Amino acid sequence: xxxxxxxxxxxxxxxxxxxxxxxxxxxxxxxxxxxxxxxxxxxxxxxxxxxxxxxxxxxxxxxxxxxxx
Numbered sequence: 050x051x052x053x054x055x056x057x058x059x060x061x062x063x064x065x066x067x068x069x070x071x072x073x074x075x076x077x078x079x080x081x082x083x084x085x086x087x088x089x090x091x092x093x094x095x096x097x098x099x100x101x102x103x104x105x106x107x108x109x110x111x112x113x114x115x116x117x118x
Contacts, residue, residue: 050093050094050095050096050097050118051091051092051093051118052091052092052097052099052102052116052117052118053089053090053091053092053116053117054072054089054090054091054092054102054103054106054113054115054116055088055089055113055114055115055116055117056068056083056088056089056090056106056111056112056113056114057088057111057112057114058110058111058112059083059085059088059111061085062085064085064111065083065084065085066083067109067110067111068081068083068090068106068109068111069081069082069083069090070109071105071106071108071109072090072092072102072105072106074105075092075094075097075098075101075102075105076096076098076101077094077095077096077097077098078092078093078094078097078102079093079094079095080092080093080094081093088114090106099116102116103116
C-alpha cells in the first residue's frame with residue numbers, strides 16, 4: 050500500500066528529515082520518502098492509517114494538507 054501526503058511548512062532539509070522520521074515511526078510504515086521541493090511524502094507499508102500519518106506530520110510541527118491513496 051502506498052499513500053502520498055502533501056505537507057505545508059517545510060522549508061529546509063532538516064524539516065524534511067524530521068517529517069521522514071516521524072512518518073517512519075507510524076505503525077505499518079516500511080518506507081517514507083520526503084521531497085522538500087514539492088512538499089510531498091510518499092509512504093509505503095501495510096495497513097496505513099491516514100489519521101495516524103496526519104498525526105505524525107502534525108507532531109513533527111508541520112501541516113498535512115491531503116493524503117491520497
